[in-house]
Amino acid sequence: MSDPILPVTRRALLGSSAASVAILTAGEAKAGNVAASAASIRMPVSLTVNGTERLLTLDPRTTLLDALREHLQLTGTKKGCDHGQCGACTVIVNGERINSCLSLAVQHAGDEVTTIEGLGTPDKLHPMQDAFVEHDGYQCGYCTPGQICSSVAMLKEIARGVPSHVTGDLDGEMRATDVEIRERMSGNICRCGAYSNIAAAIADVARG
């Protein structure tokens, strides 16, 4: 059936879309000339990820986050804001939680990185993963890997005696109270607002 008012066939529409894609690509290539020589900078980086040594050759601009997601296909670690504000990219490096988006992969040569894939598996969940399931500590799930990596390392900070903004006695024993957990997890944003269940899950693990 032909349409006299809009004489555009599906084939013609697809053809013109393909043409605009081609133009866009050419335009990008032209704009990319300056970056082309810069893009030739590559550095070897060796880091241990989830217990396995990985050797990569990277542009120094590559963040640890992009190295994990784009070069090692470990997409459990999420990119949210890419500016250290949301915590979705939290991973554990040499035992400490950091924002992988605000760190260059080349800064981590020789480091030990643990991502959500290294904490547990679908068959053998980490106790924190188990607790998040038990307490329904998520809605869309996008912030969850960051929340879990962050909370696992956060409890170790309390065990090591690292104080927080809400710690009363700086010389006293640090305890994982609800107030402490909420303050210490403030670097992980949940846009669905599952905070109360996240806090409950972490408290469960903290108190055994």
Added chain:
Amino acid sequence: MRSFTYERAATPQQAARAVGGKPGAKFIAGGTNLLDLMKLEIETPTHLVDVQDLPLGSIEETGEGGLRIGAFVSNTALSAHPRIRRDYAVLTRAIQAGASGQLRNKATTGGNLLQRTRCPYFYDTNMPCNKRSPGSGCAAIGGFSRQLGVVGVSDKCIATYPGDMANALAVLDAVVETVQPDGATRSIPIGAFHRLWGDTPERETALEKGELITGVVLPAPPGGRHFYSKVRDRASYAFALVSVAAVIQPDGSGRVAFGGVAPRPWRSKQADDALPLGAKAVIQQAFADASPRDDNRFKIALAERTLAGILAEVGS
């Protein structure tokens, strides 16, 4: 992000030479502020010299009863150090009032001193900013200035130094130690480290090209009770509207510095001397030369009430 080359330095002087001898070169330590700004192309270094391998990662006793904090000591490690918690609690409190757990693990002592302003017009590359692009003008003056400076500012820039740690270092009379590309070393009192903006808001510190912070020295503990009160738009993980660092002695004398109001931690002898007279007297001294905007005039009243809260706690 613009392209750059990267190297790791082995000694402080080698690092200083590497940055000093190359236009466009910068140091990188934790990188939490620098990489954020590089992604926005506000910072566009062509070469990064990573200082993580330098022997600047420890906290040591000085012969004078104080502590020397290596420039690469993380905010978390510094705030949790037993001597800092016991003898310099204002520093632990200030550090823990800033950023998030993840950021404090990565942020370093030297880097934190160099963190750049959070003025929204500095961050918005579509707007004029004398700090980001000298001579282009200041969009903050006449713009939304609620978060911005009320004292020590200029007609070229009304940004604030945004950090918390340095406010505590100010009341502790800390000294910043550096090494220059020729190997010479300097000791810069914290009060002279951050510059007032004047006509050159792009120059933020006393550091020269290639000069590397190697450490921060704390004199012997000041005694007294230590306080850090930070007022902000949410209870955690936000920059200060106003913060107050204070060390108060049993006789009511003490030291006080205000954050979130000026290009540097705002401390003066006159304000310190007024402490026994109460919060109002301190504010009259500290903010005598203030030039607030309509949007941020509230900061002066807020500073007084925040200090009054501390002094009430001392008296109770």
